[in-house]
Amino acid sequence: MGQDQSSVFDLAAVAAASNGGNNDPLLPPARYIGAPQKPSKMPYNKYVAYDKQVPFDFPERTWPGKRLQRAPRWCSVDLRDGNQALVNPMDSERKLRFWNLLVSMGFKEIEVGFPSASETDYDFIRMLIERELIPDDVTIVVLTQAREHLIRKTYECLKGAKRAIVHFYNSVSVLQREVVFRKDKAGIKKLATDAAALCKELEGEAKGIDLYYEYSPESFTGTEPEYAVEVCNAVIDVIKPTPEHPMIINLPATVEMTTPNVFADEVEYVSNHLVPRDAVVLSLHPHNDEGMGVAATELAVLAGADRVEGCLLGNGERTGNVDLVTLGLNFLTQGIDPQIDYSNVPEIRKTVEYCNQIKISERHPYAGNFVFTAFSGSHQDAIKKGLEARQVAADRAGADLDSFVWLVPYLPIDPKDIGRSYEAIIRVNSQSGKGGMAYLLKTNHNLDLPKRLQVEFEKVVQNYADETKKEVKDEDIWRLFKDEYLPVEESGATAAGVVVGDSKDETLEQWGRLKLLKVSVSSGEDGSDTVLKARILDRGVNVGVDEPVEREVSGIGNGPIAAFLNAVSNFGIEASVMDYVEHTMSVGTDAMAASYVECQIGEEDNTSIVWGVGIDTSIVTSSLKAIISAINRSER
Ligand SMILES: CC(=O)SCCNC(=O)CCNC(=O)[C@H](O)C(C)(C)COP(=O)(O)OP(=O)(O)OC[C@H]1O[C@@H](n2cnc3c(N)ncnc32)[C@H](O)[C@@H]1OP(=O)(O)O
Ligand SMILES: CC(C)C(=O)C(=O)O
Ligand SMILES: [Mg+2]
Known part of the structure; x- marks a missing residue:
């Protein structure tokens, strides 16, 4: 960059000084209740609003009126972008396990590494090729910087592959042009076109490989969209893709810098200006710095993107790449086939956590421990x-x-x-x-x-x-x-996995005055009334102090419940049933029934209304046990 040109820092400082964020103290205050908010000590005037860094307006936008209709083409970059962001990058065992997961889920494009970066990446890709582990319907992608020796090494690594995508990139952003590359726009464009030209030249060494290209104007989000288009079209001009043999132009939100609507505007603008558009697969590579990666991706798909790169469960540099699990399942819940198999999220999570050696959050969409849990x-x-x-x-x-x-x-x-x-x-x-x-x-x-x-x-x-x-x-x-x-139950009877009053539960102390030991029910002599005889254990009003006694009591009534209430009056207990509900708990010969009775117990001004519960194989016995339960509770 020449001496006469202003530095990006000077421009930013001017923007910041002239209210470079969009903080406007003259705006009327938002409505509020109670005390007004106070100015904070946060250094907001150190930051420059996105539209001041990359001014761009695109009123021709059409994406807001569109709706998602089909899944984009997916590409997993777990083995490259995900891997480069790990404390301990994956060894070949973990890479292979991840690869197998991705293939089994149905990914057809998988970025397998940066072969010129490390021996591990190089050897892993060689292993996939030499051991013929790449299914015919899966295409591998390999990444390289736009630098000659790295591109050469990349081609060397691909020898013997059936099909591959060579993905080359260089940053084109305002900031990186100045601080990283120290080149002007023309110089940066030349980096990209030189790399494209070298790729074409090296095709001679890649005989037998069905070769495709992907170019990323890296840090697209920090770049003037008009300039990004200029560079991409220059690369397309060198590669010369056709509709039958297209190339990928991949727009990375290398750093997420703005709200998703602005990203979508930029993507629609690029989509409209790539030439020839029908020879290009327009791809997205969103990161999640502001926590909006998924939203930005969905809007940018509306804006015309054909393909999305991301990582399972959102691994990747810093805050991660966009999460392909969340995205895919968002499509599913809109009634759209994600065309990836997410039917075993626990298994996906297990493998991803193992390979990345990073745990996901309890609240992670779809996969976190708590996402199907309601506490409130x-x-x-x-x-x-x-x-x-x-x-x-x-x-x-x-x-x-x-x-x-x-x-x-x-x-x-x-x-x-x-x-x-x-x-x-x-x-x-x-x-x-x-x-x-x-x-x-x-x-x-x-x-x-x-x-x-x-x-x-x-x-x-x-x-x-x-x-x-x-x-x-x-x-x-x-x-x-x-x-x-159920305090007086002891049987440990089971039905449908239910253990009633499990006597082995030593943490529970038995309590309750009455316990039903035996019951028989018959019709009265004229057939109208029910006669009930019951053997009941009475532990006394002071359970544990009084001596338990077994008593035979009988009662008569217009049904077993009425007869039983009549029988328990022998204990000086007046009870009436206000509500009664029963249901079976399981099917089969040893089926259990549950009865619930709401009883009024006591007399005149000394009454209580309590529920009791009984469980038994006999529906009659369960209802009588429920009455005993209510009586015991009223005395507790
Ligand atoms: C946004 C992304 O995720 S991009 C992918 C990033 N991934 C990785 O970097 C992981 C793997 N990378 C590596 O292992 C290493 O960076 C290597 C092996 C590829 C290269 O290492 P090094 O040669 O030491 O260079 P390094 O990556 O630090 O780059 C520094 C030089 O390359 C230039 N450079 C960086 N990126 C690019 C690019 N995409 N195209 C062309 N030149 C580039 C820089 O301007 C710098 O040039 P200078 O030395 O003239 O100032
Ligand atoms: C290499 C590119 C696509 C990248 O990872 C990024 O810009 O985030
Ligand atoms: Mg990335």
Whole structure:
């Protein structure tokens, strides 16, 4: 750059001094409630707004009115861009494992390395070629700087390959032209066209290879789009691609510097000005510096990009390359086939974490541990209702549930479609209402609690959550439930995986005055009333102090429940049933039934309303046990 030209720093300093960000103190304040925000001490006037660095306007844009309609061509750069960003770059064992994953998922273009950078990269690519590990429908991409000795080494590495894409790049940005290359625009363009010309020359040494090219105006986001087009068209002019044998022009957001709409404008501008456009596959290579890589990519696809480079789960330099898993599954949830198999996200994650030696976040889209988990009550309630409503709608339509349309509040995707399960969808802590524990009791213990019982038990769970200040796990909920409603059970009977009152649970102390030992029910002499005889263990009002006694009692009523209430009046207990719900818990000969009764217990002004729960193979016995459960609870 000549002495007479201004430095990028001078221009930036001027822009910064003249309010170089777009911070405008004269704008009326945003509406607010309470105290106004105060100016911070942050050094915002050290930074220059993007439009002051790279002024660009493109009112002809058409992308905002478009919608995603099909998946772009995908290229994984995990083995190159992802790899170059690792503390310990992959050895060949990890590279091969990653390669196998990518091939199995259906990637047809895979950037396999930077062969002139290291022996590991070079040897890995040689291994793929020599051991014939590259399926016929997969094309490898190799990266090189636009420098002669590196390009030569790249061609040497490709010997024997069936098909390959040579990807050469040089930065064209305003900043790098000055500080890295110290060349003017013409000098930078010449770097690119010289590299293109050398590639053409070396084709003689690449006989037998079906060879394609990719050129990246690196740091495109820091470049005037008009100049990027000028360089790309100059490269295209040397390579001379055709519609039958196209080349790739790859626009890297090497550093994400602006909002996605501006990136999309720039991509649409380039797309409109490449010549001949039909001989070019227009590609994107977004990074995620401002956390908008996925958004920028989706808008830029609307703007005309044909192809997207990225990494699985967003590995890559600094904040990473754009995440291909998120992008692909975003397409899926728009009803568009991503054309990549994401059906086993846990396996993808396992391999990626192993190869990169980097763990992903709990909240990573689609793949993180928590993304199918709701802790908060209103979300749990809505998910539970949504899953039930979907089941009902599928049954009504006679449709297979797995393929039935997915509409569930708070869950944009069916976890099953990506190899995840519902197990952890709902987790309970102090932020959860009744829905969460009701869902867990239903899913894991086949107990479908009536609404008012949910409200009652939720208080027990909430107290426990507030006391422990921790997540309440399924096993905690089950212990609390047994302790609250099934304290006198001992049998350890099992049905559908449910252990009722497991006597081995030594953490639970048995409590409760009455325990039903035996019952027989018969019709009265005239056939109208039910006569019930029951053997009941009475541990006394002061359980553990009073001596337990077994008593035979009988009662009569217009059904087993009424007869039983009549029988327990022998203990001086007045009880009436206000609500009663029952359901089977499983099918088969040893099927269990669950009964829930809401009882009013006591007399006149000394009454309480409590729920009781009973579980038994006999529906009658389960309902009587539920009454005992309510009586015991009222005395607790
Ligand atoms: C945005 C990206 O991700 S680009 C890919 C980046 N990936 C990597 O760099 C990983 C692999 N790279 C490497 O191992 C090394 O950089 C090598 C082996 C390729 C080259 O190493 P070195 O020769 O030591 O050079 P280095 O990469 O530091 O580059 C310095 C020189 O190359 C020039 N240069 C850098 N990039 C390019 C390019 N794309 N095209 C042409 N020249 C370039 C620089 O201007 C500088 O020139 P100077 O010495 O005249 O000032
Ligand atoms: C080499 C190029 C495509 C790159 O990785 C980038 O610019 O981020
Ligand atoms: Mg990159």
